[in-house]
Amino acid sequence: MDETARFLGESYGFWIQTGAIILSAVMAVIAIAHNGRMARKRTTIDVLLQENQDNALISAKFSVFNLIKDNNNSFVEIYFKEKEKQSDTYKQITMLLNRYEFIAQSIRNKAFEEKIYKQMQYANITRMWDRVCPLIYEIRQRQNAPTFYQEFEWLATRWKKKPLKTNK
Numbered sequence: 001m002d003e004t005a006r007f008l009g010e011s012y013g014f015w016i017q018t019g020a021i022i023l024s025a026v027m028a029v030i031a032i033a034h035n036g037r038m039a040r041k042r043t044t045i046d047v048l049l050q051e052n053q054d055n056a057l058i059s060a061k062f063s064v065f066n067l068i069k070d071n072n073n074s075f076v077e078i079y080f081k082e083k084e085k086q087s088d089t090y091k092q093i094t095m096l097l098n099r100y101e102f103i104a105q106s107i108r109n110k111a112f113e114e115k116i117y118k119q120m121q122y123a124n125i126t127r128m129w130d131r132v133c134p135l136i137y138e139i140r141q142r143q144n145a146p147t148f149y150q151e152f153e154w155l156a157t158r159w160k161k162k163p164l165k166t167n168k
Helices: 012-053 055-069 075-085 088-108 114-143 150-161
Strands: none
Touching: 012 055, 012 114, 055 088, 055 114, 075 088, 075 114, 088 114, 088 150, 114 150
């Protein structure tokens, strides 16, 4: 008769081997999840660095902020007047809105690390949304496209509900 020690009908060796396989699988899942988080952080940092070196984007931000500061003109009127001419101003506004939409879409789909991006760009995103939201609503209405820049709106609204906390 076999005198091997048993637990639940199987030898201890079987349970040790099974435990080792399960532990290996759990560790692999943890490693994959960690690598995914690290890749998201690295991608976010790369995007932030690229934004600070992209002269066209910097110029577009500067131009749009200056346009918005001028209270004598309606930003909506300026946009649609410039759109007819396909001017550089129109192209800069469109580039900036598309950039913010891309960032928001990437954050929503977890391609970028929201916490890092929020710490670096909270004021820019929320201020820009406050200034361009009438324009975006007008674009949606005129083009009968309720989804235009909806991710940008989602991100700005989300961040405003939970603003950055001051460091102590």
